[in-house]
Amino acid sequence: MRFADLVAGYDRLEATSKRLEVRAILVELLKQVTPSELPPIVYLMQGELRPEFEGVELGVADSLAARAVAQATGRPESAVAESLRRTGDLGTTVEELLPSRSSRLAAEPLTVHEVYSELQRIAAASGEGSQETKVHTLVELIARASPAEAKYIARFVLGKLRLGVREMTVLDALSVAFADGSKEARGRIEAAFNLSSDLGLVAEATARHGLDGLRSIGLEVGRPLRPMLAERSPDLADVLKRMEGRAALEYKYDGLRVQAHVPAKGPVKLFSRRLEEISGQFPELVAALPEALRRRPAVVEGECVPVDLDTDELRPFQEVSRRRGRKYDLERMQSEVPVRLFLFDVLLDGRETTLELPFPERRRRLEALVQNTDRVRLAVQTTVSDLPSAERFFEEAIAAGCEGVMAKSLAEGSRYRAGARGFWWIKYKREYTHALADSVDGVVVGAFYGHGRRGGRYGALLLAVYDRAADRFETFCKVGSGFDDATLAELPAKLRPYEVAERPESVATELAPDVWFRPAVVLEVRGAELTLSPIHRASFGAVRPGAGLALRFPRFTGRWRDDKGPGEATTSAELLSLYRSQVRHVTKGGATEPET
Ligand code: AMP
Numbered sequence: 360m361r362f363a364d365l366v367a368g369y370d371r372l373e374a375t376s377k378r379l380e381v382r383a384i385l386v387e388l389l390k391q392v393t394p395s396e397l398p399p400i401v402y403l404m405q406g407e408l409r410p411e412f413e414g415v416e417l418g419v420a421d422s423l424a425a426r427a428v429a430q431a432t433g434r435p436e437s438a439v440a441e442s443l444r445r446t447g448d449l450g451t452t453v454e455e456l457l458p459s460r461s462s463r464l465a466a467e468p469l470t471v472h473e474v475y476s477e478l479q480r481i482a483a484a485s486g487e488g489s490q491e492t493k494v495h496t497l498v499e500l501i502a503r504a505s506p507a508e509a510k511y512i513a514r515f516v517l518g519k520l521r522l523g524v525r526e527m528t529v530l531d532a533l534s535v536a537f538a539d540g541s542k543e544a545r546g547r548i549e550a551a552f553n554l555s556s557d558l559g560l561v562a563e564a565t566a567r568h569g570l571d572g573l574r575s576i577g578l579e580v581g582r583p584l585r586p587m588l589a590e591r592s593p594d595l596a597d598v599l600k601r602m603e604g605r606a607a608l609e610y611k612y613d614g615l616r617v618q619a620h621v622p623a624k625g626p627v628k629l630f631s632r633r634l635e636e637i638s639g640q641f642p643e644l645v646a647a648l649p650e651a652l653r654r655r656p657a658v659v660e661g662e663c664v665p666v667d668l669d670t671d672e673l674r675p676f677q678e679v680s681r682r683r684g685r686k687y688d689l690e691r692m693q694s695e696v697p698v699r700l701f702l703f704d705v706l707l708d709g710r711e712t713t714l715e716l717p718f719p720e721r722r723r724r725l726e727a728l729v730q731n732t733d734r735v736r737l738a739v740q741t742t743v744s745d746l747p748s749a750e751r752f753f754e755e756a757i758a759a760g761c762e763g764v765m766a767k768s769l770a771e772g773s774r775y776r777a778g779a780r781g782f783w784w785i786k787y788k789r790e791y792t793h794a795l796a797d798s799v800d801g802v803v804v805g806a807f808y809g810h811g812r813r814g815g816r817y818g819a820l821l822l823a824v825y826d827r828a829a830d831r832f833e834t835f836c837k838v839g840s841g842f843d844d845a846t847l848a849e850l851p852a853k854l855r856p857y858e859v860a861e862r863p864e865s866v867a868t869e870l871a872p873d874v875w876f877r878p879a880v881v882l883e884v885r886g887a888e889l890t891l892s893p894i895h896r897a898s899f900g901a902v903r904p905g906a907g908l909a910l911r912f913p914r915f916t917g918r919w920r921d922d923k924g925p926g927e928a929t930t931s932a933e934l935l936s937l938y939r940s941q942v943r944h945v946t947k948g949g950a951t952e953p954e955t
Pocket of ligand 1: 612617
């Protein structure tokens, strides 16, 4: 196909936003081209060179593109800049400045394949001298283009080609152009796309062999599939009803969804929920996965959550987002924000695709596949068939630092539905975790050395409340947030007078800090809420056997309570009444938060 014909189609697409019209234009376009031209055409239409998960980028900055336009049009860079100020779009500028094609050359018109391979050459140029290669290739391409063609090339190169053609509309058009346009045909085409995330692959296969062509498209290691999504429910009773009285419940971890592709040999690839490759940002997971899986190749899914490796407590989601998109300081971030991957599904087990198996069978496979390590664990799960058990599990999940539970259907039809949202998975979150009404005055009884940036200093302090009746200090949190650099630097000197070799008799805790202190120094903390914890000892057993109270996401307010001695700190009884008042206020549900 001549590139000019594609550009004529672009013009028509730009002129409408009506889905049916867009589809009709696409159908016409798709029917004109050979199957091998389809992948370039559908990728280009999405503003991409390859499927998005491959992360191929042209790497042409605005200034570089403007320079190429100046060279190709034979105008000074100042003239390009001047025009650009007026139009605000390099595409319009090049269309204006480029003389018509016939006045310049008699060479053959550009084909789609040629444009595509030159753009690939631009993307592939890297390392020393690559900027010059990119500019040079772009200049040559524009010099051979008509003004209208150059407009789209410039926009594409800058990532500003917005034709408004959504993936789903392309799938619609494929079903009309190469099958009978029925709902069933559309469904099968979409299923192939959900499994491969590759619009070009699906388009070419359908064009060559109709729906039969889709049979060859399956799950492949290294190529992400579109994730299965969950519906939501207002309460646990409703969840159970929808699941016909019996369901698997899992902790709903609050972190980043990760789809891990572990080949028999070669590098592990991690993909985000939006199918971007994020392997580079989590090298410790890449290293840990092969060890944690008993069989390979495998494709597994889980949630990557920040954890405190000393206490095993989960940390707030925001911390892990600091590790997203990072290219530098990876080492430091690994120790500053340690993460753990909680696996909840298996899609490929050895050479066998497990997508079609009902969920209970997949979970059995997952349990047989995974050996828990420091970095990789199975998501906590139980099966419930009555409301009180479901509620207990939900409270346990919250106490463990999760945002709620995920219910999963145990029915025969509970296969993995790539890219689909449905009631096979139902999320139920605590709607709102309110900041604790009051601050807590805690006594410092221990300290942990810092990791990474805080190396050589204290990274966190262990705090206790006072139990008057027993004359004992019972821990309720480990606090590392809220200290500025100056305070952190002063901590060892401030606390040294109280340092002791062993845990003082009067201190009750399951934790082993690096340094112990005699209870003396009091400071003020705030937190998100009080939860139940097996490792903290405050009001131990008062709410539930085997559990004490813990402050979730504690933060130093900056106030040292030098006016208070340890015996005047917050008491265990006060903490318990704070917990009880909070339980009465908690609203549960999941109906109002925005969709992500
Ligand atoms: P939401 O992002 O609120 O729509 O909730 C769905 C997300 O919860 C999924 O995309 C996962 O990232 C996450 N999640 C956490 N724990 C689980 C679990 N046990 N099973 C499935 N998804 C989970």
